[in-house]
Amino acid sequence: MQSVEKTWYEQVEELDSTLEDELEEEFFSEDEEKIYVASYLKLMWWRFLKHRMAVISAVIVILLYFVAAFAEFVAPYDPENSFVQYKLAPPSTIRIIDNEGNLRWPFVYKMVRERDPETLRSIYVEDRTVMYPIRFFVQGPEYELWGLWKSDLHLFGLDAPREEQGLFLLGADRLGRDLFSRLCYGARISLTIGLLSVVVSLVLGILLGGISGYYGGTIDNLIQRLIEFIRSIPEIPLIMALAAALPADWSIVRLYFGVTILLSFVGWTGLARVVRGRFLSLREEDFVMAARLAGSSEMRIILRHMMPSFLSHIIASLTLSIPGIILAETGLSFIGLGLRAPAISWGVLLQEAQNLRSVALAPWVLTPGLAVVLAVLAFNFLGDGIRDAADPYAK
Known part of the structure; x- marks a missing residue:
C-alpha cells in the first residue's frame, strides 16, 4: 500500500512538472526570460542598441572627441604653419591608380601653382610625373601632447619634405594653412x-x-x-x-x-x-x-x-x-x-x-x-x- 501511494504521488509530481514546463515553453521563450531577469541598465543598453542611428551617432561622437583629445597626433601639420606656395589650394586628390593604370598605395601628385592667363587668378594643376605616397605614423612637426609628452609622430602624412608638397585633405585657407589640421x-x-x-x-x-x-x-x-x-x-x-x-x-x-x-x-x-x-x-x-x-x-x-x-x-x-x-x-x-x-x-x-x-x-x-x-x-x-x-x- 505504501509503495502504491508513493508511486501515485510521484506520478502527480511528474505531471505537475510537465505542465509547468509546457506552460513556460508556451508563454516564455528564452529571449523573453532574459528580459524578465535583466537589470535596468542592461535593458537600457539593449534598447539603445536597437536604435541604429543612435549607435552610429555614438560612434561619430566618440571619433570626434578622439580627434579633439589627440588633435596634435591626428593633424598632419601645425595649425599655424603656412604653406606660402599653396594659398587657397584646393583639397588634394588622393589616388590609387597612376597614369599607366597600375594599382598603387594611396598617393597624391605634386601640385603646381600657375596663373590663369584670362582671370589672372592662381590655379593649381597636378604634375603627374611626380608622386608622393601617403604614409601612416610618419614623423612631422614636433608637438607637446597635453603639455606632458613631446613627440613628432603623426597619424598620417606625405613621404616628402614639407617645402616640396603638402597634403590638404580639406584644402588650405588664404594664408596657406591646412584646413584639416x-x-x-x-x-x-x-x-x-x-x-x-x-x-x-x-x-x-x-x-x-x-x-x-x-x-x-x-x-x-x-x-x-x-x-x-x-x-x-x-x-x-x-x-x-x-x-x-x-x-x-x-x-x-x-x-x-x-x-x-x-x-x-x-x-x-x-x-x-x-x-x-x-x-x-x-x-x-x-x-x-x-x-x-x-x-x-x-x-x-x-x-x-x-x-x-x-x-x-x-x-x-x-x-x-x-x-x-x-x-x-x-x-x-x-x-x-x-x-x-x-x-x-x-x-x-x-x-x-x-x-x-x-x-x-x-x-x-x-x-x-x-x-x-x-x-x-x-x-x-x-x-x-x-x-x-x-x-x-x-x-
Missing part, C-alpha cells in the same frame, strides 16, 4: 566648451531645482521668479549682450571660460524646472519617507534615493542640450563676440566664410560648418536614442 584643433574648443557648459548647467540646475522642489515655500518662489526672469529675456540678444561685455583684451583661456560660464548661465533654467517637477512628485513617495524614518540626511535622500530615479532622463536632456551650446559658441565666434583669433574653434574658422570672395574662389572654407552640422546631428540622434532607452519598458 585647423579643424582638428578647433574641435578641441568647440566640443569641450559644450561639455563644460553642460556640466556647469547640470550643477546649477540640480542644485537650485532640487532645493526648489524639495523644500518648497519661500525659497521655491524666489528660485522660480529668478528662472522666469531669465527666461523672459530673449535668449539670443541676452547671449550677445553678455558676450559683448567680455573684455576684448582677455587671453584665450579667459575668453574660453568666460564664454563657457556665459552659456551655462543662460542654459541651466530648463533643467532646473525639470528637476523641480520631479522632486515635487518624489518627495512624498514611500521610499523617501522610509529613508527619512531610517535617519538618512536630506543630502543622502536627494543624492542616493531621489536622483537615481530619473538620472537617465537628465542624461538624455543634457545630451540634447550640447548641440545648442555648440551652435551658440559657433554663432558668437562667427560674428566676433565669442572667441577670437588666434584662438581656433569652428566658429573662428567660419569667419573666413564672411568674405564672399573667399567663398566664391575657395568653397572649401565652409568645411567647418559641415563639421558643426555633423556634430549637432550626431548629438541629436544620440540624445534621442538615450531618451528612448531611458524607458526600456515602453513599447
